[in-house]
Amino acid sequence: MRVDMLPFGIYNEESYVEILITNDQGVQIGFSDLGARINSWGVLKEGRFEQIILGYRNATEVFESPYFFGGTIERVADCIADGEFVLDGNHHILDCNEGINYFNRGQNGYNFNRFDFEIVKSENQIDIIFSYVDEEKGSSYPGDVTITVIHSFNNQNEWTVTYKATTDKMTIFNPTNHVYFNLNGNNSAPVLNHEFFVNADYFLPLEADGIPVGNEKYMKRTPFDFRTPHLLQDSLLVETPQLVLMNGIDHPFMLNQKEKVALRLACSETNYKVEILTDRPVVIVYTLNKIESSIDVWDNPLQSHSGIAIETQEASNAINMLGLGNIRLDPTEEFHSQTTYRLVL
Incomplete structure (x- = not known):
């Protein structure tokens, strides 16, 4: 396996790098210290790498894009209703960035911060260990949180992202990665032709502002039922209230924990398939329903x-919301989660 370090550009006098890993199968994956992000994942075809995720050419594109392709999404991914929460009797108010609600901390999130990193090599795998201290003074959240994001890639074409975190004060923590797949290669066509499987019996319906209604909804005989794999277009082109409300899928699925493979995405036209294994109980699936800016990828x-x-x-x-999971992080604990995305060729 090989590691190459490339400049990822300069923005506001801060320079960034991209770390490219090429495994023994000729598959190449790229990460950057800007947002501890995954930025590329290429399969060698006819002398050039065909990209299966959405990414950026340089740091300027990251900062000037309204999208968070491949970035680490911080302390609490997705939304907090009304931008406030109560923790151990203390009321905390966040800086709302979506009307009266809070989503992903916008321009102040991890996606736009530079992480320190080290590279650890072994015979079959390379780990990039990113680290960052999220200080209380720089956010509306309580406590200083020390975060480690480990991106690993091996000769089995498996990308694994591991999160670790500790805090000096009771806080909340729920990170994720904002990777977008397109198995057509190089963003050449929409993902409507992708076959999709989700091992989940329930999803959470949403209000118009993207906040979950709160009650789990059984998916049988709805377009959200991907327990039997089928093409995304077979669901996305159905006009049901929830799909019309969000212009597509932008919903939390409550994963069953019985099977090792939680999700599977496949494209018959390229013969690429990605299998996802995770210890997380929920996956938010978003089909890029709203194009906010005309850009090339x-x-x-x-x-x-x-x-x-x-x-x-x-x-x-x-x-x-009671019953939807625990995102509290105590100073006596270490947060740990792991998700693996396995590319099958």
Whole structure:
């Protein structure tokens, strides 16, 4: 396995790097210290790498994009209703960035911060260990949180992301990665032709502002039922209230913990398949329903449904809704979670 360090550009006088790992199968994956992000995942075809995720050419594109492709999403991924929560009797108010609600901390999130890193090599795997201290003074959250994000890649074409975190004060923590897949290669077509499987019996319906309604909804005989694999277009083109409300899928799925493979994405036209294994109880699936800015990704224009985000985590707004999971982080504990994305060629 080989590691190459490339400049990822300069933005506001801060320089960034991209770390490229090429395994013995000729598959190449790229990470950056800007947001501890995954930025590329290429399969060698006819002398060039065909990208199966959405990414950026340089740091300027990251900062000037309205999208968070491949970034680490911080302390609490997705949404907190009304931008507030109560923790051990203390009321905390966040800086709302989506109307009256809070989503992903926007321009102040981990996605736009530079992480320190070290590289650890072994015969069959390379780990990039990113680290960052999220100080209380720089956020509305209580406590200083020390975060480690480990991106690993091996000769079995498995990318594993591991999160570890400790805090000096009771806080909340629920990270994820904002990777978007497009197995057509180089963003050449929408993902409507992808076959999708999710090992989940329930999903959470949403309000118009993206906040979960709160009650689990059985998926049988709805377009959200992917327990039997089928093409995304077979669901996305159905006009049901929840799909119309969000212009597609942007919903939490409550994963069953019985099977090792939680999700599977496949494209018959390229014969690429990705299997996802995770210890997280929830995955938010987002089919890139809203195009906020006309940009090119891998030299092809971004369009509706150009990618599908698969974000493993606890449920959205879990701190404010009983029964949706525990995102509290105690000073006596270490947070740990792990998700593996396995590329099958």
